[in-house]
Amino acid sequence: MADAPVDTATSVPVAVVGAGPAGLMLAHRLGRVGVETIVLDTRTRHEIETTQRAGILEADVARDLVETGVSDRILREGHEHEGTEIRFGGRAHRIHFKALVGESVWLYPQTDVFIDLADARDRDGGTVHFGVEDTEVLDVTTAAPRVRYTAADGSRHEIRARYVVGADGSRSMCRNLIPEDRRVRYGKEYPFAWFGIMAEAPRSAPELVYAHSDHGFALISQRTETVQRMYFQCDPDESVDAWSDDRIWETLQARVAGEDGFRLAEGPVLEKAVLRFRSFVQEPMRWGSMVLAGDAAHTVPPTGARGLNLALHDVKVLADVLLRALGDGGEAALDDYQPQALQRIWRAQNFSHWLTELLHTPPGASPFDRRRRLGELDNVVGTRAGRTYLSEQYTGWPVSAQG
Numbered sequence: 002m003a004d005a006p007v008d009t010a011t012s013v014p015v016a017v018v019g020a021g022p023a024g025l026m027l028a029h030r031l032g033r034v035g036v037e038t039i040v041l042d043t044r045t046r047h048e049i050e051t052t053q054r055a056g057i058l059e060a061d062v063a064r065d066l067v068e069t070g071v072s073d074r075i076l077r078e079g080h081e082h083e084g085t086e087i088r089f090g091g092r093a094h095r096i097h098f099k100a101l102v103g104e105s106v107w108l109y110p111q112t113d114v115f116i117d118l119a120d121a122r123d124r125d126g127g128t129v130h131f132g133v134e135d136t137e138v139l140d141v142t143t144a145a146p147r148v149r150y151t152a153a154d155g156s157r158h159e160i161r162a163r164y165v166v167g168a169d170g171s172r173s174m175c176r177n178l179i180p181e182d183r184r185v186r187y188g189k190e191y192p193f194a195w196f197g198i199m200a201e202a203p204r205s206a207p208e209l210v211y212a213h214s215d216h217g218f219a220l221i222s223q224r225t226e227t228v229q230r231m232y233f234q235c236d237p238d239e240s241v242d243a244w245s246d247d248r249i250w251e252t253l254q255a256r257v258a259g260e261d262g263f264r265l266a267e268g269p270v271l272e273k274a275v276l277r278f279r280s281f282v283q284e285p286m287r288w289g290s291m292v293l294a295g296d297a298a299h300t301v302p303p304t305g306a307r308g309l310n311l312a313l314h315d316v317k318v319l320a321d322v323l324l325r326a327l328g329d330g331g332e333a334a335l336d337d338y339q340p341q342a343l344q345r346i347w348r349a350q351n352f353s354h355w356l357t358e359l360l361h362t363p364p365g366a367s368p369f370d371r372r373r374r375l376g377e378l379d380n381v382v383g384t385r386a387g388r389t390y391l392s393e394q395y396t397g398w399p400v401s402a403q404g
Contacts, residue, residue, distance in 0.1 A: 008157050009156070011158070014031075014323075015037075015163070015166060015323060016040075016041075016146075016160045019170060019175075020046075021115065021170060022309060023296075023313065023315060023316050024040050025119060025129070026313055026316050030316065031320055033069065040122070040127070040130070041130040041136065042132075043134065045132040051112075052112065053272070055230050055303075056109050056111040057108060057109075058114070059396055059397030063079070066117065079109035079113075080108040081106075081107055084096050085209045087213075088257060092259055093210075096382065098396050101385075114309065132153045134151045140290075141178055141288055141290050147161055163327065164323060164335075165291045170295070170296045170297060179285065179288040183288075185283070186283050188280060191277075192363050193237065195232040195235065195276040196276075197272075198249060199229070199272040200267070203268075204223050204229060209221065213362075217361075218361045219252075219256035220233075221253075221265065236364075241273045241274060250265070253265055278300075280302060280350055281300045282343075285339060286338065286339045286342060298342075305352050307353050310349075314345055348398065
């Protein structure tokens, strides 16, 4: 279909495949400095904004949403968390981020980040095409790449760009455009998953609670004052149909129980799903006139809440690089993107893997493995160096701290 007739052809400096938070934030950043973009996605806006996604935002990411003019809604409806709680051995241990490293994080769902960004694009007159089909990205090894797609009304269109950004998520089509013999994919599949629920119940705690027990891992998060998110470790092949509300609550209560008498506030389970997770990085993140950003280039386990933050950091770096590439820097400016992005990506991969291994018990773990893990947890919460390390990693690293 590369040479088939199209109904319209449009030229812009940057075409973005993928209208999730990464793609929309890149378009927003470029739009602020006068660089026109066209963003497209196979999903409809309704599909994206009704897919409930949790979210913990680093302080820098939260500030960027406000300071770049996306929206200040996070300040009104988000929840600042100055720390988190680690429970193990039947006891609670608070990690006070603010006191240790001077930063906090924000509980603000990814769904709301998307809505804010989509609204900002509408407000600013940005071009975003949702619900397209038959997307093709062509000629990425040339200085004139093209993106073709079919609109909802059946018409066929072509975008002629100088650069194409693949921000099309963990099932990325764009990353497969890099030839197999020229790419390297690093990955790890984990032998456990999360059983995630959304429940109609009041908050059980003011901040996130990470629990490690002989019964397994659990994470107690929040959504609103009356709807909460919770997760517990399960087998990747677990069937959600095998879990009644009573069984779910019994499992969660056992995993957070302790000598302090802590119990979860219970209520009807509104949603439930098994969430597999993996670590993944593809290099290179650039091929010719195409660059990858966000989940198209990397994914992390959800334990450390790095995924969305990494994606938004990618495009923060990329917006500057693209601006230079479109100016006097030329295509050579794109060479600066991957090294800057990968440093943070691999830091985040390390942290996410470390925290996942620390809090979960893998199948077949020996008594030594279990006791050693408790020793490591004690080291983390019982020493200032351990608490500071966790706080630095969890709240994120300012760009100035890299290098």
